Amino acid sequence: MKLGSVTYASAIIGALWGGLWMLITGILLMLVTGITAQPPMGITALIGAVSGLATVSFAPSMRTRQWKILRALCILAALMIFTFAMPFGATLSTGPIWNVIFTLVWVGVLSLSLDLCLNGYVGGATNRYRLEVLFLRVMKGVGFVLFSIFVLLPFYVMVMTSLKSQQSLMANPLDFSIDFAQGPSKLFRSYIELFTQYDFGTFLLNSAIVSVITVVITLALAVPGAYAVARLRFPGQAFLSRSILLIYMVPAIVLVIPLYAVFSQAGLRNSLLGLLVVYPATTIPVALYMLQGYFRGLPTELEEAGLMDGLRRVGVIMKITLPLSLPALASVALYVFMIAWNEFLFAFMFLDDFDMFTLSRGVVSLNSSEVPRQHLMAGAVVATVPVLAIFLWFERYLVAGLTAGSVKG
Amino acid sequence: MTQQATPPKGIGPMAKREMRLAYAMLLPTFAIVLSIVLFPLLANFWISFKSVQLADLRQAEIKVNEQLRPKPKAAGEDVILRYRVRNSSQKAPVSDVFLRDTIPTGLIIGAVPEICTLTARELTCDLGDQPAGSRLEIKIPVTVEQSYLDAGVRPKDQPMQVSGTSKNVLTSFDFTLDNFRKVFSSSEFWTVLRVSLYYTIFGTAGALILGLFAAQLLNTAFFGRNVLRGLFLFPYVAPVIAVAFAWVLLLDAGPGGTFNAMLQTIGATDGPINFLGRRSIPFDMFGFTFEFPMALTTVILFEAWRYFPLSFLFILARMQSVSSDMYEAAEMDGATPLQQFWFISIPQLMGILAVLFLLRFIWTFNKFDDIFLLTGGAAGTRTLTVDVYEQAFAVSNLGAGAAVAVVVFIVLLFFALIFFKFSPQDDG
Numbered sequence: 001m002k003l004g005s006v007t008y009a010s011a012i013i014g015a016l017w018g019g020l021w022m023l024i025t026g027i028l029l030m031l032v033t034g035i036t037a038q039p040p041m042g043i044t045a046l047i048g049a050v051s052g053l054a055t056v057s058f059a060p061s062m063r064t065r066q067w068k069i070l071r072a073l074c075i076l077a078a079l080m081i082f083t084f085a086m087p088f089g090a091t092l093s094t095g096p097i098w099n100v101i102f103t104l105v106w107v108g109v110l111s112l113s114l115d116l117c118l119n120g121y122v123g124g125a126t127n128r129y130r131l132e133v134l135f136l137r138v139m140k141g142v143g144f145v146l147f148s149i150f151v152l153l154p155f156y157v158m159v160m161t162s163l164k165s166q167q168s169l170m171a172n173p174l175d176f177s178i179d180f181a182q183g184p185s186k187l188f189r190s191y192i193e194l195f196t197q198y199d200f201g202t203f204l205l206n207s208a209i210v211s212v213i214t215v216v217i218t219l220a221l222a223v224p225g226a227y228a229v230a231r232l233r234f235p236g237q238a239f240l241s242r243s244i245l246l247i248y249m250v251p252a253i254v255l256v257i258p259l260y261a262v263f264s265q266a267g268l269r270n271s272l273l274g275l276l277v278v279y280p281a282t283t284i285p286v287a288l289y290m291l292q293g294y295f296r297g298l299p300t301e302l303e304e305a306g307l308m309d310g311l312r313r314v315g316v317i318m319k320i321t322l323p324l325s326l327p328a329l330a331s332v333a334l335y336v337f338m339i340a341w342n343e344f345l346f347a348f349m350f351l352d353d354f355d356m357f358t359l360s361r362g363v364v365s366l367n368s369s370e371v372p373r374q375h376l377m378a379g380a381v382v383a384t385v386p387v388l389a390i391f392l393w394f395e396r397y398l399v400a401g402l403t404a405g406s407v408k409g
Numbered sequence: 410m411t412q413q414a415t416p417p418k419g420i421g422p423m424a425k426r427e428m429r430l431a432y433a434m435l436l437p438t439f440a441i442v443l444s445i446v447l448f449p450l451l452a453n454f455w456i457s458f459k460s461v462q463l464a465d466l467r468q469a470e471i472k473v474n475e476q477l478r479p480k481p482k483a484a485g486e487d488v489i490l491r492y493r494v495r496n497s498s499q500k501a502p503v504s505d506v507f508l509r510d511t512i513p514t515g516l517i518i519g520a521v522p523e524i525c526t527l528t529a530r531e532l533t534c535d536l537g538d539q540p541a542g543s544r545l546e547i548k549i550p551v552t553v554e555q556s557y558l559d560a561g562v563r564p565k566d567q568p569m570q571v572s573g574t575s576k577n578v579l580t581s582f583d584f585t586l587d588n589f590r591k592v593f594s595s596s597e598f599w600t601v602l603r604v605s606l607y608y609t610i611f612g613t614a615g616a617l618i619l620g621l622f623a624a625q626l627l628n629t630a631f632f633g634r635n636v637l638r639g640l641f642l643f644p645y646v647a648p649v650i651a652v653a654f655a656w657v658l659l660l661d662a663g664p665g666g667t668f669n670a671m672l673q674t675i676g677a678t679d680g681p682i683n684f685l686g687r688r689s690i691p692f693d694m695f696g697f698t699f700e701f702p703m704a705l706t707t708v709i710l711f712e713a714w715r716y717f718p719l720s721f722l723f724i725l726a727r728m729q730s731v732s733s734d735m736y737e738a739a740e741m742d743g744a745t746p747l748q749q750f751w752f753i754s755i756p757q758l759m760g761i762l763a764v765l766f767l768l769r770f771i772w773t774f775n776k777f778d779d780i781f782l783l784t785g786g787a788a789g790t791r792t793l794t795v796d797v798y799e800q801a802f803a804v805s806n807l808g809a810g811a812a813v814a815v816v817v818f819i820v821l822l823f824f825a826l827i828f829f830k831f832s833p834q835d836d837g
Contacts (some may be wrong), residue, residue, distance in 0.1 A: 018474035027671060039675065063745070127555050132745045144637075151641055151715065157667055158655040173670040221441065224434035232431035233424065240435075249825055250446055251775035253794045254814040257801050258452035261579055264466045281445030284438055313430060342648040344778045349802075364782075365649045373658055373665070391646045395639050399722065400644075 004125030008136070008352055010052040010118055013138050017113040020142065021106050022150070026088050027174075029102045031160075034267040035176030038089025043082045048110060051075050051100065056123040063115075072111050079103065091342020113141060155384075162190050162378035167375070183212050190378035198375070199354055203362035207383075208270055208342055210358055214279040214340040215333050218287050221280065222332070226291035227317055231303070241292060248285040252345050261350055270352045278346050283336045290335070294328035295321065338398070340389050359383040440813060450818070454634040456811035458584040461549050463805035469498030469575040471506050471539060475564050477551075490516065492547040496539045498575070504571035506536040513564055515557025519550035534652060539573070560773075563626075564814040586650075588812035592800075605792040607702075608709055609774045616711030616773075620720025623759075625750075627721075634656035638725075645718035653782035656711055660684040688789040708780055712773060720765050727761045728754065774821060793817045 019041040026039025051071060058067065079087050087103040117137045121130070160176035161169065168175065178187070185192065194200040227233070229241050260269065260276065268274035298321065306316045324331070347361040357365065363379040391398055420428065439719035474493040481488050490512070496503055512518060512530045525534040525547065534547060549654050585806055592598055627634055644652060659668050669681040682690075686709045689700040731754070739749050776796040780786060787793035793813060803812020 023675070029673075030671075030674065041675075044799040059819045060611040088571060097473050098530075124414055129743070129745045132747050136746050140626055143622060147623060148640065149625065151643060154652055154655040154659055155643060155647070155660045158651065161658060169665045173665045173667050175675065204748075221437045225438040228431040228434040232427050232434075237431070246825060248772050249448055249775070249821065250450060251777070251794065251817060251821065253775070253777045253797050254453055254818050255446065255449040257797070257807055257814060258449035261456065261466055262449075262452070262806065265468070265577075265579070272540060277441075278445055283440060296835075334649060335680065338646060344649055344782075360648060362651050363648075363654070367654065377658065380648075380654050384647045384651040387646060387648060388643065391642070392639060395635075399642070401636075 002122075002124035004123065005131055006121050007053065007123040007135055009131065010056040010121070010123065011182065012052075013117050013134075014048035014050070014055075014114060015045040016100055016138065016142070017110055017117075019045035020049070020145070021048075021109050021113070023054075023057050024108045024145065025102050025109075029088055029098060030174045031156075031176045033095050033098045034172055034177045035088070035090050035095050035098065036172070036174075040083050040087075044079065047075060047078045047082065047115075047301020050078070051110070052114060052118065053123070055118050056121055059122055060120050062276045063068055068111060068115065072107050076103070076107050079107070100240055117141060121301055150291060158377050158380050158384070162374050162381050164374055166372045166374065190372075190374045191382070194375060194378050198362070198366070199357070200359075200362060200379065203359045204382065206249060206272060206357060206384075207359040208277050208386075210279065211340040213276055215336050217276070217338045218283045219329065221293055222287035223322070223329075224283050224317070225284070225294055225377055226288045227321060229288065231300075232266045232291040241357050244285050244289045244292075248282070248289075252282065256345060256349055259346075262352035263350065268276060270356060271350075272356060275343075275346060275358070275375050276348050277338050277351075278350075279343060279398075286339075287332045287336055290296040290332050291328060298324055315323040323390070326369055327397060327400070329399070330394065334394055334398045337390070338387055417618075436742075444706060452461055453811050453814050453818070455735045456579070456808060456813045457588055458586070459578065459808050459811075459812075460583070460585050461578050461807040463802065463807055465500065465578045465807075467579065468567045469494070469496060469501035469503050471503055471571050471573050472497050473508060473569060473571055473740060475510070475569060477564055479571065481553040484553060484558060486553045487519075488551060488553060490518075490549040490551050492534075492549075494536060494543075494545045494547065496543045499542045499577070500538045501575055503573040505534045505775045506539050506571065508532075508534040508536060509570040509572075510564075511567045512551075513557060513560070513562045513567055515527060515560055515562075516564075517552040517554060519552065521549060522547055536573075564793065571688045575651040585629065585808075588806075588808040590813075591809055592816065598796075600789075601791050601793055601796050605706060605794075606790065607678070607705060608712070608780070608790075608792050609770055610771045611709045612712035612716075612776075613766060615703040615709060616716040616769060617720045617762065619713050619717035620722075620724055620765075621762075623717060623721040624724040624728055626817075627725060639719055644715045649715070649778045650714065650782060653779060657783060665678065673764070685784050685787050702789055704784055704790050708783055708790050711783060712776070712779060715779065716769065716773070718771065723761055723765055724758060727758055739781070761772070767824070771821060771824050771828065774824065775817075793820070 006356060022039045022041050022044035026037045029035055030037050051074070054071065054074075055285070083089070087106070090099070114387070117134065156176075160178070161356060163178055180187070228245075231235060257301050263269040267276065302320055302324070303316050306320045307313075311319065340359065343359045345357075346366075347358045348364060351357055351361045354365075359382065360380075363376065363383055366376045366379045423734055434820070466612070472495045474495075476491050476493075478491055479490050487574045492510075493506065503562075510532045512527075512532055514530065518527060521532070522534075524536065524575065525532055536545065627638055627641070660666060662681045662685075663668075664667060668680060668684070672678045673681070682703070685704050687703040690703050691698050691700055693699075700717070714826060735753050735757075735824075736749055739753055744752070758824070775794065776792075778796065779788050780795050788793070791799065794817060797810050797813045797817060799810075800813055801807050
């Protein structure tokens with residue numbers, strides 16, 4: 001074996017992947033099956049280091065499929081011998097199938113990571129360029145894994161908690177295994193209770209009504225406004241197109257006290273109507289800003305042709321501008337919908353009666369010691385699923401909308 | 410004599426029509442923004458100079474209870490028609506109170522108190538000014554006739570009119586500086602301001618760095634990139650209540666907390682760590698003891714987690730628009746990948762990073778929901794925005810809350826000025 005920077009790097013990379021994958025598969029094993037595991041990260045890091053060294057001692061052309069299978073078998077054998085046949089620190093008799101599956105998964109991902117990282121590298125010295133490429137490969141790999149976990153873990157906990165019962169969670173908080181044997185009515189008990197006892201049907205309907213009407217009002221007001229700012233000349237046009245941004249930097253918390261005071265005395269508080277006044281006001285500046293940017297990008301000639309052919313301005317907007325800007329309208333509509341659906345502060349401050357609650361307000365009302373936590377999480381899932389579904393369905397438009405206007409928080 | 414052609418001065422009829430059209434199209438937007446954003450902004454200043462409690466929003470009003478005592482059973486009985494008058498507010502007086510009522514038929518009225526006058530069956534009482542919390546009874550002796558008992562119309566069934574004017578604390582012209590004095594003199598205020606700045610600076614920086622890192626991951630094309638991009642946007646798209654509570658449960662220190670159980674199983678910690686409830690954890694380094702702000706760090710991490718998708722999207726979009734020529738040239742010159750990142754990518758991204766930082770800075774400073782839902786402002790995580798809520802609605806002192814809100818707005822104005830000074834002139 002030739003010594004040199006790649007040799008050392010391969011050992012470090014192998015140790016890193018061996019330990020990291022053991023940690024992840026070990027925790028996954030616990031979450032999925034409820035087995036209490038003690039992932040032996042030190043031993044697996046060592047095994048990973050050795051297999052990394054072994055990988056770079058062979059020339060890339062020699063690492064055939066048979067060679068890789070042999071390496072995997074060696075890794076498996078080493079794991080079994082050094083952990084005394086307890087790959088996850090738990091005896092194989094507790095859930096033998098799961099133990100075997102996760103052990104194989106560990107061997108598989110470790111081999112794959114080694115191959116992806118060390119592909120084309122042989123032991124010995126190398127130049128800085130190739131060393132940095134190696135470093136970046138590892139960083140990317142670790143980055144993907146950690147980022148995905150970091151992003152998804154809270155969502156995973158949210159969904160799984162909503163399917164568990166309070167007792168089993170308290171007994172083993174790491175056990176997120178789903179017991180399908182209990183039947184769907186028990187599995188989805190939290191959801192059924194939310195809709196039968198906690199009025200979540202009403203909340204869902206309220207949220208939908210408020211969000212959709214907000215979108216309609218916002219578009220109805222922002223389209224002419226944006227058109228005027230983008231196309232018509234008038235004193236203050238330049239000032240307006242710049243100061244729109246300023247308006248939506250005004251924090252909601254500064255507005256909430258006066259609005260609370262005025263709405264209380266005007267009787268608009270504790271009504272969906274109050275929200276329908278406030279939401280469009282906060283979304284119109286964003287929508288206007290996004291739309292005027294898009295309108296500016298449309299060729300003026302088309303509109304001028306329309307004007308020459310005898311269309312009035314309204315006709316031009318309805319028959320030429322709007323059909324051309326359907327993608328932008330979709331972006332804005334989705335973005336506004338998302339803001340209105342997720343809005344918390346005003347819903348929380350204004351709504352007191354259960355039959356008025358939007359989902360945001362409804363979920364907060366579940367946050368008490370009397371309501372079991374799986375109900376709270378089921379409520380969170382109910383609030384999240386529609387907006388995530390819409391997001392995934394129209395991802396292209398929403399991403400465009402987000403990048404166009406989402407300086408907003 | 411030749412007529413010199415001059416360009417038209419002022420605005421011609423065409424331009425005027427265009428202007429009128431533009432204003433008409435902008436009118437609804439102006440109206441709603443003025444009434445829901447600008448008016449409250451000014452009103453907030455107004456309220457901050459007033460001594461207003463949450464309870465003052467309920468207008469003082471006169472409540473009257475009308476009864477016939479004892480309950481008449483037979484004709485010819487002498488009973489008392491009694492009005493119990495009460496000012497519902499404990500603080501605000503009501504002036505010029507009048508009571509008007511129609512006495513049911515079948516009751517013969519004896520002597521009427523001198524503040525009241527009776528014309529036919531209409532009773533009018535001038536109650537004058539009623540101080541806060543006052544109570545008063547008007548007793549009128551009446552004789553019951555058979556027709557009253559037969560008709561079954563009770564005094565309560567007759568509509569009664571009570572009028573009076575009470576001062577609305579919001580519209581009065583009494584001003585005070587007490588709110589500001591209270592806000593600035595409390596020792597807590599400066600802690601709150603400091604926490605706000607820490608939260609804003611580190612939250613923004615965290616979100617930017619995570620976003621930059623995520624954008625590097627997804628910059629190259631590979632199978633499943635779009636799926637991963639969608640995934641990375643989840644934290645931002647999901648409702649704040651859902652993700653905040655998911656984090657609260659995940660980090661729970663009591664039995665049932667997933668993350669603590671994980672740490673203990675691996676052997677990283679001995680006991681549970683109260684991530685969101687513990688103000689600070691002392692640790693020793695070089696012989697000094699430092700206080701590590703636990704809850705604040707967790708809240709900042711949440712902020713970075715929730716908003717990295719935004720910076721990620723912007724940075725990714727910018728990176729994909731950098732032409733590959735530059736990288737190819739650098740490659741030819743033998744630049745290593747890290748050198749390329751440092752000397753090509755970072756300078757190219759500087760503009761968008763600066764804009765993102767300033768905008769996110771302002772928006773993080775404005776953020777209320779996240780901290781409110783995670784900790785409620787406890788354990789050293791109270792920022793200015795949470796303080797507004799605490800003062801106005803938890804302590805019920807609207808005036809003090811508005812005063813803090815004014816501070817928020819002024820700090821923000823300062824940031825916005827900086828932003829507009831440094832923002833690039835093109836719409837980036």
